[in-house]
Amino acid sequence: MSISASPKSRLLITHVLDFNSxxxxxxxxxxxxxxxxxxxxxxxxxxxxxxxxxxxxxxRPYNTFPSGLKAEVVTFDE
Known part of the structure; x- marks a missing residue:
């Protein structure tokens, strides 16, 4: 990262009543x-x-969630 670059932070949040996302x-x-x-x-x-x-x-699908989440965290750039 260069001196002028801005740091990026990421945060994951769940809700106790949301079982889907x-x-x-x-x-x-x-x-x-x-x-x-x-x-x-x-x-x-x-x-x-x-x-x-x-x-x-x-x-969902649960079996690919870990790898899918990792990919999203790495590529998330809106």
Whole structure:
């Protein structure tokens, strides 16, 4: 990753009442935004808001879910 690249984070969420799917969230936060968290003086300049994406991934078929989930996490790029 280059110095100017933005870090990406991914989060998997389930709901106790949802037996059919899992949600995958992706957030891309600029280094500038992260810098503001370290030094609030930098907040006087306009900053780029984080980009957040969401994807619903079905559990079925169960036998291919692990490999399908791995593929989704790696390729998820909305």
């Amino acid at each position: 899992i949600f995958l969230f992706k957030a891309q936060v600029s280094r500038q935004s992260l810098g503001v968290l370290r030094d609030m003086k930098a907040a006087i300049y306009p900053i780029t808001r984080p980009t957040i994406g969401r994807k619903k991934i079905p559990f």
